[in-house]
Amino acid sequence: MGRNRTLRTLMKPSRMIWTVQPLLISLFIMLISFPPQAIGADADKVIGAVEDIVLMPWKITLPARIDTGAATTSLDARELVISDNMAEFHLSETNGGKKMKLPVTGWKQVKSSGAQQRRPVVELDICIGDKFLRVEANLIDRSRVQYPLLIGRNVLEKGFIVDVRKTRALPPRCPELASP
Secondary structure (H helix, E strand, O other), X not given: OHHHHHHHHHOOHHHHHHHHHHHHHHHHHHHHHOOHHHHOOOOOEEEOOXXXXXXXXXXXXXXXXXXXXXXXXXXXXXXXXXXXXXXXXEOOHHHOOXXXXXXXXXXXXXXXXXXXXXXXXXXXXXXXXXXXXXXEEEXXXXXXXXXXXXXXXXXXXOOEEEOOOOOOOXXXXXXXXXXX
């Protein structure tokens, strides 16, 4: 009987509270001490419906429409000519008019406004926020749309979350922008 009495004394709610309470307080302090960015090595960045993106190494800033419905990124390529697996084009005058020559890495079938188009694909280095990324982009004349660059899911899946209520939420800050 003495043994049962000792067990009942240990199992009293008041003793259990004093045992569990410090443990819960310690756990709570640990959780608030480490922000989510510290727990996950590279947390997703929140971007808006429109962002400024920098084309590297030219350091050309372009406004970009963020489009979760587009599978791939598209760049405005004026007077596009493909020769010997090289794409030659220039950006619009509004965006600097830079003449560019990039190797074609492939071709992509793109459904746009109900029509299928075969577009050349190139690799671009871009800066979004503090992320420097190498991405694939298809080339097309985008003179009839507002934004010269459309960022698709192939870029967004590299650590971005879109908040359509925001615009220019993540200005370009890549360390590569500081070098001459």
